[in-house]
Amino acid sequence: MSRETVMSYINVFAVLKNMEELVRVDAASKELIKDKDMSIQFTVNKGPKAVLTFRNGEAQLTRGGGKAGIKLYFFSPDHFNKMMDGKANPVPYKGLTKISFLTGTFMKLAERLEYYLRPDEDKLRDSAYFKANTEMTAYAAFFALSEIGNRDEKALHSTAAIPDGKILVKVENGPAVTVIKENGILRTEKGEPESPRCILSFSSLESAHLVLNGKLDTYTALATGQMAMRGFIPMIENMNPILDQVAEYLQ
Amino acid sequence: MIETKEEAKLNTYENSQELFKRAVKVIPTGIPGHLGPVQSQFIPTSDFPFYAERAEGSYFWDLDGNKFIDYMCAYGPNVLGYNNPVVDKAAFDQFKKGNCMALPGKVQVEFAELLVDTIEGADWAMFMKNGGDATSFALMIARAATGRKKLVRIKGGYHGVAPWTQVDGHAGVVSEDISNNLFMEWNDAEAFERLISDYPGQIAGLIATPYDHRIFTDNALPKPGYWQKIRQLCTDNGIVLIIDDVRCGFRLDMGGSAKYFGFEPDLACYCKALANGYNISSVVGKDSLRDAASKVFYTGSYWSSAVPMAAGIACINELKRIDGPRLMIEKGEKLTAGLKKTAEANGIDLVISGVPSMFYMRIANDNSLMMHQEFCAECAKRGVFFVSHHNHFINCSLSDEDIAKTLEVAEEAFRIVKKNNPDKCN
Numbered sequence: 001m002s003r004e005t006v007m008s009y010i011n012v013f014a015v016l017k018n019m020e021e022l023v024r025v026d027a028a029s030k031e032l033i034k035d036k037d038m039s040i041q042f043t044v045n046k047g048p049k050a051v052l053t054f055r056n057g058e059a060q061l062t063r064g065g066g067k068a069g070i071k072l073y074f075f076s077p078d079h080f081n082k083m084m085d086g087k088a089n090p091v092p093y094k095g096l097t098k099i100s101f102l103t104g105t106f107m108k109l110a111e112r113l114e115y116y117l118r119p120d121e122d123k124l125r126d127s128a129y130f131k132a133n134t135e136m137t138a139y140a141a142f143f144a145l146s147e148i149g150n151r152d153e154k155a156l157h158s159t160a161a162i163p164d165g166k167i168l169v170k171v172e173n174g175p176a177v178t179v180i181k182e183n184g185i186l187r188t189e190k191g192e193p194e195s196p197r198c199i200l201s202f203s204s205l206e207s208a209h210l211v212l213n214g215k216l217d218t219y220t221a222l223a224t225g226q227m228a229m230r231g232f233i234p235m236i237e238n239m240n241p242i243l244d245q246v247a248e249y250l251q
Numbered sequence: 252m253i254e255t256k257e258e259a260k261l262n263t264y265e266n267s268q269e270l271f272k273r274a275v276k277v278i279p280t281g282i283p284g285h286l287g288p289v290q291s292q293f294i295p296t297s298d299f300p301f302y303a304e305r306a307e308g309s310y311f312w313d314l315d316g317n318k319f320i321d322y323m324c325a326y327g328p329n330v331l332g333y334n335n336p337v338v339d340k341a342a343f344d345q346f347k348k349g350n351c352m353a354l355p356g357k358v359q360v361e362f363a364e365l366l367v368d369t370i371e372g373a374d375w376a377m378f379m380k381n382g383g384d385a386t387s388f389a390l391m392i393a394r395a396a397t398g399r400k401k402l403v404r405i406k407g408g409y410h411g412v413a414p415w416t417q418v419d420g421h422a423g424v425v426s427e428d429i430s431n432n433l434f435m436e437w438n439d440a441e442a443f444e445r446l447i448s449d450y451p452g453q454i455a456g457l458i459a460t461p462y463d464h465r466i467f468t469d470n471a472l473p474k475p476g477y478w479q480k481i482r483q484l485c486t487d488n489g490i491v492l493i494i495d496d497v498r499c500g501f502r503l504d505m506g507g508s509a510k511y512f513g514f515e516p517d518l519a520c521y522c523k524a525l526a527n528g529y530n531i532s533s534v535v536g537k538d539s540l541r542d543a544a545s546k547v548f549y550t551g552s553y554w555s556s557a558v559p560m561a562a563g564i565a566c567i568n569e570l571k572r573i574d575g576p577r578l579m580i581e582k583g584e585k586l587t588a589g590l591k592k593t594a595e596a597n598g599i600d601l602v603i604s605g606v607p608s609m610f611y612m613r614i615a616n617d618n619s620l621m622m623h624q625e626f627c628a629e630c631a632k633r634g635v636f637f638v639s640h641h642n643h644f645i646n647c648s649l650s651d652e653d654i655a656k657t658l659e660v661a662e663e664a665f666r667i668v669k670k671n672n673p674d675k676c677n
Contacts, residue, residue, distance in 0.1 A: 154419070154420050155420065157418060157419045157420040158420045161418070165618075165619075195619075196619070197618060197619045198619065199621075217275075218289070219275065219279075219280040219281060219287075219289045220275045220281065222288065222289040222296060223268075223271050223275065223281055223287075223288045223289055223296055223301070224268075224271075224272070225295070225296060225297055228294075228295055228296070229291060229294065230294045230295065230620075230621055230624050231619040231620055231621050231624075232467075232618065232619050232620050233291040233294075233467070233620070233639075233640065234467050236291070237291065241420045241421055241422070244422070
């Protein structure tokens with residue numbers, strides 16, 4: 001699968017997926033969708049398909065097609081990626097009367113998402129921003145991990161070597177994601193499973209922020225206890241090369 | 252209040268941790284390779300020392316003054332006991348005469364003669380520095396001798412860190428490095444037959460350890476007749492049979508681990524226990540490969556150093572004198588039987604596999620290894636150095652008192668693991 005195609009999956013299922021968090025933690029975004037009941041389907045030719053739904057003040061991204069007020073078509077993964085970079089427009093083929101949601105509310109949400117995913121030192125001094133940025137960065141990274149692990153040719157070797165089971169990645173007293181290897185496929189879910197086979201943990205949100213933003217190397221973090229791992233280590237060892245690729249894709 | 256054992260003073264590692272903080276500033280990963288705290292052997296890292304201050308016999312002392320009974324034995328090289336006086340005297344005597352010189356010392360010939368006399372089927376020996384040097388050299392000999400490219404390996408087998416030994420997707424490895432590797436499952440001679448049939452006339456060699464002792468899995472001895480079948484297939488098809496005896500060598504049999512399992516390889520690679528910690532490795536081989544070994548250009552700055560060769564001669568002779576392999580197997584049997592019994596008494600299913608002088612162990616009450624990691628950490632805090640997932644090593648200086656002390660610590664550690672995991676214990 002081409003790099004562009006893998007990137008389109010990451011953009012949908014890791015970056016756009018963060019709309020779920022955005023409307024949960026960001027008051028301005030919450031306000032924007034508080035009375036909205038709208039779904040947007042993204043269909044990428046030879047690429048991903050998903051529906052993003054805003055309802056009851058919440059957002060949810062689901063895989064595949066479904067009922068949607070607005071349906072957008074993209075000629076290629078490259079077309080979709082360019083849209084995500086603000087360099088191309090989608091082709092709406094359903095919901096033309098609702099296009100104002102797309103050009104208004106959705107565009108503003110996209111700007112808020114970018115605001116949270118592109119930190120600078122000034123913004124990071126605000127503790128709420130710091131927390132939101134770290135959590136969203138973590139979600140983006142670990143949801144991207146599954147998309148890369150299932151599609152990128154180089155990553156497929158590492159995915160195949162990950163034993164079956166659940167890898168819990170968590171911040172102590174903070175957010176958690178679970179990377180699940182089952183039937184040869186990786187998938188990421190939010191939250192802690194009952195019986196993880198392996199745990200990769202950050203001692204604090206600060207530690208997670210430093211590592212996820214490349215300000216602290218994992219070796220130092222592991223040795224100083226800012227990161228820790230336990231359980232069936234081959235799961236993490238084989239996940240790590242994919243995690244390295246996440247940084248390459250998302251940089 | 253009377254202090255209970257569990258509340259007694261446990262090891263702490265402030266000095267190790269401080270030095271590590273300095274190290275990560277100037278050395279990538281702080282401690283490169285498998286001895287470092289980030290190589291997932293030390294879980295949690297806070298319960299293990301990072302640096303050793305000194306060592307003697309079966310023990311090492313860390314920077315914080317904690318003493319450990321060492322079941323890693325420097326990951327193998329400590330075979331007679333640290334600072335063995337016989338080996339050290341031979342090394343120091345040679346040191347006074349000369350070590351790294353413009354020409355090799357006489358000891359190079361003497362050491363080669365000793366290995367040829369000691370290892371069954373060996374007609375010649377060549378020397379290098381690390382196990383990985385030896386396996387890479389052996390592969391080149393196989394290719395030089397056969398004019399073929401492919402190498403058959405056992406899935407999950409470890410033969411060092413040269414690019415050809417690694418897997419695609421890992422840092423610094425490109426697919427061309429590993430494109431000539433073919434893989435088969437351990438103990439599956441039929442799979443080897445299929446590979447021979449699928450790649451007719453293309454396989455230069457098969458490389459494997461004498462028994463399967465990879466990490467994270469129970470170690471597995473060869474099935475009856477397995478090696479004999481592999482030997483025959485190699486002979487019939489002009490394939491060079493390479494035994495990587497780097498880890499097991501001289502812990503199973505002085506004649507080589509292949510002798511222990513009743514077959515003869517074409518090439519065998521040795522390192523860890525060759526010189527009781529002095530840096531040297533060797534490839535030994537059959538006459539039929541002498542010419543190919545001569546042709547391969549393979550060398551290194553320190554490959555002719557005389558001190559490790561003098562140490563190696565003394566080490567091999569001392570191991571022969573005391574029948575080291577038998578001694579280590581007996582001590583390993585005593586230790587592992589005790590560990591199993593102690594575990595069982597605490598409702599813990601301790602699985603021990605491999606040859607007792609180089610045993611692998613894991614707690615099987617869950618499939619995550621978390622209980623096992625807890626156990627190793629509790630032992631480390633009490634001065635018994637087991638790491639979370641690697642085979643362990645016995646050395647000849649291990650005493651009955653050391654084993655008794657180990658079992659005492661293990662009993663306490665198992666009790667704590669049981670207390671922390673009541674629903675998982677039998």
